[in-house]
Amino acid sequence: MKILVIINPVAGSGKALRRLTGVKRWLSQSSHDFIYEISSTSDEMRSKIRGAPARGIDAIILSGGDGTVHQALPAIAETGLPFGYLPCGRGNDFARNIGLPPDLKSNCAFLSTPSFHRFDLPSINQKTPFVAVAYVGFDGEVNRLANAHKGYFGGTLGYIICVLKALKNFKPFEVEITIDGHTLRERVMMVSVANAPFYGGGMKIAPQAIMDDGVLDICIVKEISKFELLRQFPKVFKGTHVTHPRIMMAAGRTIKIVSNEERDLFADGEHAGKLPVECTVNNRTIRVLAPSNTNTLDSLK
Numbered sequence: 001m002k003i004l005v006i007i008n009p010v011a012g013s014g015k016a017l018r019r020l021t022g023v024k025r026w027l028s029q030s031s032h033d034f035i036y037e038i039s040s041t042s043d044e045m046r047s048k049i050r051g052a053p054a055r056g057i058d059a060i061i062l063s064g065g066d067g068t069v070h071q072a073l074p075a076i077a078e079t080g081l082p083f084g085y086l087p088c089g090r091g092n093d094f095a096r097n098i099g100l101p102p103d104l105k106s107n108c109a110f111l112s113t114p115s116f117h118r119f120d121l122p123s124i125n126q127k128t129p130f131v132a133v134a135y136v137g138f139d140g141e142v143n144r145l146a147n148a149h150k151g152y153f154g155g156t157l158g159y160i161i162c163v164l165k166a167l168k169n170f171k172p173f174e175v176e177i178t179i180d181g182h183t184l185r186e187r188v189m190m191v192s193v194a195n196a197p198f199y200g201g202g203m204k205i206a207p208q209a210i211m212d213d214g215v216l217d218i219c220i221v222k223e224i225s226k227f228e229l230l231r232q233f234p235k236v237f238k239g240t241h242v243t244h245p246r247i248m249m250a251a252g253r254t255i256k257i258v259s260n261e262e263r264d265l266f267a268d269g270e271h272a273g274k275l276p277v278e279c280t281v282n283n284r285t286i287r288v289l290a291p292s293n294t295n296t297l298d299s300l301k
């Protein structure tokens with residue numbers, strides 16, 4: 001196979017670039033033919049992907065973060081090329097979601113003998129595809145602060161600072177959520193629509209989400225006190241928040257979220273518009289180079 005490796009030089013504060021020598025050495029042990037290209041902007045990355053079939057390229061490997069994967073999705077979907085991922089970002093939830101090995105060397109070994117999985121590719125307002133989770137409310141506000149402070153502080157401590165800052169000014173809001181035609185109205189802290197279990201750097205918001213079952217999993221955190229939100233927050237890293245009486249889990253294929261208040265929607269860590277939104281899982285899929293222990297229907301059999 002001829003495989004194009006696209007490196008995002010800014011992901012993870014330059015990690016993809018720093019690890020490039022090692023990646024080239026590890027991948028050179030495979031029988032495939034790898035071409036390495038650096039893309040400084042997401043437009044450049046998408047045009048490289050769109051041009052890949054004409055160059056006889058059989059697969060893409062994205063070396064970057066969750067944002068890199070998210071921004072590549074429209075071009076990946078258009079070409080129908082399978083893609084693999086070398087996690088070099090801050091959160092690396094895509095790696096968690098598809099069950100990639102924890103270190104880059106093992107990842108390279110795995111990519112030398114890849115297997116393909118077909119995953120659902122849901123979209124927002126029939127336009128913006130996302131692969132992990134789309135969300136509005138408290139988690140979106142934390143995301144907005146984390147993106148605004150990129151480079152100032154990273155890691156878990158940085159994230160906790162963003163949570164506390166977001167909590168200070170946060171107010172619950174009223175939404176109308178329609179799941180496959182059934183509508184409910186609630187005052188909520190947040191609504192998350194998940195194609196995959198993990199987002200936000202290891203938060204297991206929808207533990208039961210499966211990436212190829214044609215269904216989106218929804219987590220609705222109803223209005224609770226700030227103290228209670230903070231108390232429940234650590235549980236999301238294990239996915240044990242789901243039993244809380246004010247947290248509702250649901251599933252559906254079309255989820256519409258409307259509010260009278262202006263609220264930003266985020267998806268896969270990136271700003272993805274404002275309410276109202278409709279998240280749908282159609283029959284659109286992507287092919288991913290993923291290990292056999294990936295979170296799929298097959299793996300549950």
Ligand SMILES: [Mg+2]
Pocket residue numbers: 120194195196209210211212213214215216217
């Ligand atoms: Mg699903």
